Amino acid sequence: MxxxxxxxxxxxxxxGSAAVVYLSGKISAALRxxxxxxxxxxxxVLLTALYxxxxxxxxxxxxxxxxSLILRIDAFAWYFASAVALIDFLAIVFSLRYMxxxxxxxxxxxxxxxxxxxxxGIVLSGDLLSFFMFWEIMSWITYLLISYKGGKAVAAALKxxxxxxxxxxxxxxxxxxxxxxxxxxDISGVAEGMSSATPGYRLFILLLMIFSFxxxxxxxxxxxxxxxxxxxxxxxxxxxxxxxxVRMGIYGFLLVMFVLVRWNAVLELRILxxxxxxxxxxxxxxxxIVVPTxxxxxxxxxxxxxxxxxxxxxxxxxxxxxxxxxxxxxGGVFHTLNHATYIALLFMVVGAVEYRTNGVRDLNELGGLxxxxxxxxxxxxxxxxxxxxxxxxxxxxxxxxxxxxLVMNERPLLAFAALIGTWGTILSVFKFLHxxxxxxxxxxxxxxxxAPFSMRFSIITLSLVIFLFGIFxxxxxxxxxxxxxxxxxxxxxxxxxxxxxxxxELNTITILAAVLAMMVIGYAVFAWAxxxxxxxxxxxxxxxxxxxxxxxxxxxxxxxxxxxxxxxYIRDRIDEFYIWFVEKAEGFFxxxxxxxxxxxxxxxxxxxxxxAVLVILKMWGRF
Numbered sequence: 001m002x003x004x005x006x007x008x009x010x011x012x013x014x015x016g017s018a019a020v021v022y023l024s025g026k027i028s029a030a031l032r033x034x035x036x037x038x039x040x041x042x043x044x045v046l047l048t049a050l051y052x053x054x055x056x057x058x059x060x061x062x063x064x065x066x067x068s069l070i071l072r073i074d075a076f077a078w079y080f081a082s083a084v085a086l087i088d089f090l091a092i093v094f095s096l097r098y099m100x101x102x103x104x105x106x107x108x109x110x111x112x113x114x115x116x117x118x119x120x121g122i123v124l125s126g127d128l129l130s131f132f133m134f135w136e137i138m139s140w141i142t143y144l145l146i147s148y149k150g151g152k153a154v155a156a157a158l159k160x161x162x163x164x165x166x167x168x169x170x171x172x173x174x175x176x177x178x179x180x181x182x183x184x185x186d187i188s189g190v191a192e193g194m195s196s197a198t199p200g201y202r203l204f205i206l207l208l209m210i211f212s213f214x215x216x217x218x219x220x221x222x223x224x225x226x227x228x229x230x231x232x233x234x235x236x237x238x239x240x241x242x243x244x245x246v247r248m249g250i251y252g253f254l255l256v257m258f259v260l261v262r263w264n265a266v267l268e269l270r271i272l273x274x275x276x277x278x279x280x281x282x283x284x285x286x287x288x289i290v291v292p293t294x295x296x297x298x299x300x301x302x303x304x305x306x307x308x309x310x311x312x313x314x315x316x317x318x319x320x321x322x323x324x325x326x327x328x329x330x331g332g333v334f335h336t337l338n339h340a341t342y343i344a345l346l347f348m349v350v351g352a353v354e355y356r357t358n359g360v361r362d363l364n365e366l367g368g369l370x371x372x373x374x375x376x377x378x379x380x381x382x383x384x385x386x387x388x389x390x391x392x393x394x395x396x397x398x399x400x401x402x403x404x405x406l407v408m409n410e411r412p413l414l415a416f417a418a419l420i421g422t423w424g425t426i427l428s429v430f431k432f433l434h435x436x437x438x439x440x441x442x443x444x445x446x447x448x449x450x451a452p453f454s455m456r457f458s459i460i461t462l463s464l465v466i467f468l469f470g471i472f473x474x475x476x477x478x479x480x481x482x483x484x485x486x487x488x489x490x491x492x493x494x495x496x497x498x499x500x501x502x503x504x505e506l507n508t509i510t511i512l513a514a515v516l517a518m519m520v521i522g523y524a525v526f527a528w529a530x531x532x533x534x535x536x537x538x539x540x541x542x543x544x545x546x547x548x549x550x551x552x553x554x555x556x557x558x559x560x561x562x563x564x565x566x567x568x569y570i571r572d573r574i575d576e577f578y579i580w581f582v583e584k585a586e587g588f589f590x591x592x593x594x595x596x597x598x599x600x601x602x603x604x605x606x607x608x609x610x611x612a613v614l615v616i617l618k619m620w621g622r623f
Contacts (some may be wrong), residue, residue, distance in 0.1 A: 001052035014117035025106030070126030075482035088116040090458040153232035174208035217249025230307035235351025242310040243344035282322035289421035290313030331401030338394040342386035345462040350514035352451035368441025377460035384429040526541035
């Protein structure tokens with residue numbers, strides 16, 4: 001199959017498969033499940049065949065606008081499309097058992113495939129009108145998937161949708177303005193038109209688009225929809241939502257700053273004539289790292305904890321991209337892929353635990369599941385190692401690139417903010433892993449079994465990807481380097497195992513050798529040491545007191561004192577402000593609504609009163 005043929009087939013298959021799977025569910029649930037997995041795999045296979053291919057096709061002519069709807073693929077589009085296809089495929093495989101006892105499964109698989117098609121359409125769009133249409137498809141299907149369970153999920157979905165509509169309105173205003181200015185929706189044509197635009201107009205477009213993409217990417221202060229959405233969405237969709245869907249915002253940032261406006265022009269922009277735009281963008285990223293990461297520390301719901309980390313990790317991406325250096329952009333873009341793998345993995349781990357414990361997500365009600373669910377435990381451990389950025393995981397490489405860029409560009413305060421984020425991450429993910437898998441096993445979970453094969457398959461696959469890209473980072477960095485070249489940024493020219501010494505050498509083989517040597521030394525020490533003595537799991541104590549049998553581990557509310565100290569300072573005051581604003585607005589409109597009584601006499605009186613006011617103003621020469 002030629003590259004052109006494969007490229008032409010991706011979106012028709014992605015969109016058509018959603019309808020086919022929905023209709024097949026009316027015939028057989030087994031057929032529906034098979035087709036859902038098959039059609040989720042097809043875009044992944046086609047994209048694998050398209051590695052290194054560059055092309056463009058016109059798929060529809062809008063004669064009344066004298067415009068064409070275009071699809072295009074290059075390193076930039078391929079990179080994000082591959083991440084979308086991989087995570088959605090694994091989420092659907094995971095869903096086979098997780099969702100088996102749920103209702104409306106025909107709709108669920110239809111929506112999962114359709115949201116995947118929408119995201120693929122976004123990153124493959126060659127014109128802004130197609131981009132907006134696919135963006136809206138993705139947004140509305142996301143609303144339906146968040147609200148899938150009903151009840152509280154509907155309120156969470158409405159919160160998301162209100163924020164999303166605000167972003168869409170900002171984007172629509174920007175697109176209308178760009179069409180009026182440049183006379184085209186074609187991305188390359190808009191980029192050419194923007195080259196002669198004034199700095200003020202470029203800043204206007206940037207602010208509108210960044211507001212829109214910032215909502216989707218859940219950056220502070222427009223992040224408030226994400227924790228509730230994750231809490232109420234089913235876990236397989238949470239993996240897609242946090243892994244790739246919100247990162248459509250990062251794709252949008254890159255598109256507007258490096259393709260439409262171009263980075264050299266962005267560097268010249270100043271807000272109110274005082275602040276460099278790209279540094280303000282960096283500080284938004286830094287704040288998005290620190291505040292949500294420590295709010296995550298306060299969470300006892302496993303999915304809310306991960307949701308807050310999803311917000312915080314997005315800050316690293318924004319920070320790296322905002323620096324604008326080759327290493328910073330590469331780190332931010334690479335972190336987008338890395339985050340997709342380990343956050344999707346962690347949501348699947350939580351989903352597997354939910355599945356085996358009848359929906360328990362409260363960290364204080366779990367514990368000791370490592371022996372019952374060893375593969376799920378290893379997946380959880382791998383996920384948090386990637387989230388922290390431990391050497392030999394992909395998260396280490398992308399964070400190293402961002403930290404190195406911050407140091408080389410002499411940004412100590414930004415670097416300190418990123419470092420604080422890592423400290424907070426370590427504290428909260430220790431709590432996550434320990435409370436679920438370590439400590440004492442509650443007696444009610446004595447009969448818990450390992451997750452089913454379909455769940456283990458997705459967990460193992462993502463775990464392997466985390467280590468694969470951690471040991472061989474040159475695989476994705478080669479694509480990112482081609483992306484940088486297309487942006488007009490000096491490429492990294494990475495090796496298979498890292499980046500060359502001219503950029504501050506990173507060699508993962510050296511790190512691997514050091515880790516293996518430490519493991520050998522550790523094994524030797526333990527082999528020669530006194531043998532451990534097995535004791536009953538309840539033969540333990542904390543701070544000199546034995547732990548009661550009905551209390552699974554000593555670390556319940558382990559950070560209680562920290563909660564008391566930092567809790568009042570890191571509440572989500574932005575969300576509280578939005579809630580206060582909505583309450584006041586409701587009160588105002590309820591009062592205003594009373595003015596309109598529906599009575600003709602009242603309406604006539606209002607008109608007469610308004611005319612009298614206008615006459616008086618005219619007499620006074622004020623009107």
